[in-house]
Amino acid sequence: MCITCGCGEHDHHHSNSRSDAQVISIETDILAKNNRFAKSNRQLFIGRNIFTLNLLGSPGSGKTTILEQTLKNMVTLRCAVIEGDQQTDNDAVRIAATGVPVEQVNTGAGCHLDAQMVCLALKAFDLEKLDLLFIENVGNLVCPGAFDLGEHHKVVVLSVTEGEDKPLKYPQIFRAAQVVLLNKIDLLPHLDFNVEKCKEMVRSINPAMAILEVSGKSGEGMDAWYRWLWELSVKSEG
Numbered sequence: 001m002c003i004t005c006g007c008g009e010h011d012h013h014h015s016n017s018r019s020d021a022q023v024i025s026i027e028t029d030i031l032a033k034n035n036r037f038a039k040s041n042r043q044l045f046i047g048r049n050i051f052t053l054n055l056l057g058s059p060g061s062g063k064t065t066i067l068e069q070t071l072k073n074m075v076t077l078r079c080a081v082i083e084g085d086q087q088t089d090n091d092a093v094r095i096a097a098t099g100v101p102v103e104q105v106n107t108g109a110g111c112h113l114d115a116q117m118v119c120l121a122l123k124a125f126d127l128e129k130l131d132l133l134f135i136e137n138v139g140n141l142v143c144p145g146a147f148d149l150g151e152h153h154k155v156v157v158l159s160v161t162e163g164e165d166k167p168l169k170y171p172q173i174f175r176a177a178q179v180v181l182l183n184k185i186d187l188l189p190h191l192d193f194n195v196e197k198c199k200e201m202v203r204s205i206n207p208a209m210a211i212l213e214v215s216g217k218s219g220e221g222m223d224a225w226y227r228w229l230w231e232l233s234v235k236s237e238g
Contacts, residue, residue, distance in 0.1 A: 034147055037115035044122070045133070051233035052133040054149050056173055057157035058166075059139030062183040064091045065216035066157060066225075067134055072214035073226055077131040077233060082121045084113040084138045085154025091136065101125055110142040115150055132233050141166065145173030153178040153232070159183050160191055165199040171205045179210040181225060186215040 007035070022029055045052045046159040057063050071079055080101040083092040092104035105117050110197075118135060135151060137144040145154065154177040161184055167174045178200055182195070195213065202209050212228065214221035 010025040015158075034115045037119050038148040039151040041115055041119055043150075044127070045150060045152070048130070049132050050127065050130045052135065052151040053229075054143050054144075054160050055136045055157065056141070056154055056177065057137075057139065058141055058162060060176045061139070061157045061159040061162065062216045063136050063139070063157045064094055066173070066181060066183060066214065066222075067136060068094060069216050069219065069222060070134075070226070070229070071095070071100045073222070074132065074229060077230075078130045079134065080125050080130050082113070082118060082135045084117075084136055086110065086138060101176045107138055107147045111138055111140050113137050113149060114147050116136055118149045120139070121152055132229070141170040145170075147151075155179050155181060157181045157183050158198075160188055160193045160195075160198075161172050162188075164194055164201060167198070167201040167205050167222050174202060175210070177206070177209065177214065179228065181215045182211060183216055185213050185220060186218045214238055 041052075044050075047217050055063050055067065067081060071081070072126055079094075081095045081103075083089070083095060083104045084107060085091060085104070086107050086109070088106075089104045092102045095102040099125070103121045105113060105121050107113065107117070113135065114232070128189045135149055154173075156173060156179070158180055160182065182198065185195075202211055210228065212221060212224050214225055216222070
């Protein structure tokens with residue numbers, strides 16, 4: 001959680017002498033404020049029929065590459081992207097090259113997006129012209145999973161280069177998500193990575209988790225991801 005990880009945007013003051021009661025109180029206040037904004041965002045998304053996904057994963061897991069390919073192939077849906085990073089607009093520039101509206105949010109020392117940031121970023125879009133909104137969160141497998149942004153679903157991108165034990169090391173984010181994109185499967189011939197073992201670990205944390213094996217670079221397996229997106233986005237409109 002942000003009260004212990006050094007995230008700077010909430011003005012957390014760390015002290016070894018702080019009591020557990022103080023820590024719990026600050027955490028409760030932070031999440032309560034976030035959840036009020038998340039509720040407002042969710043009402044907006046539902047009211048405007050905007051299917052919204054919160055894309056999570058480690059730095060380098062391939063979130064932006066998957067987004068680029070998705071946006072190029074989901075042309076029947078009107079999409080937009082909120083890009084979260086501590087610094088730079090590098091990923092936003094890549095997304096803009098697809099022709100899709102994008103808004104960059106830099107968090108500074110912050111290690112995740114929160115619902116208020118998303119609320120403010122939405123002002124950059126014509127919401128009447130959106131069917132599908134992607135929120136690419138800051139690269140991090142800890143804090144982002146704890147913060148509701150008002151999204152319909154959380155999606156975790158897990159690269160095969162990260163090792164199959166990540167779900168056991170970072171269970172909260174896998175428990176909160178609805179689908180895992182097991183990315184960079186084109187690299188499997190060059191790695192010591194056990195796909196079935198990884199799936200077992202994911203489902204030991206979240207038995208209902210959908211797991212899709214994909215390569216954002218080669219396109220392998222991406223059709224299953226597109227079908228999942230299409231079916232869920234259409235269902236959300238109903």
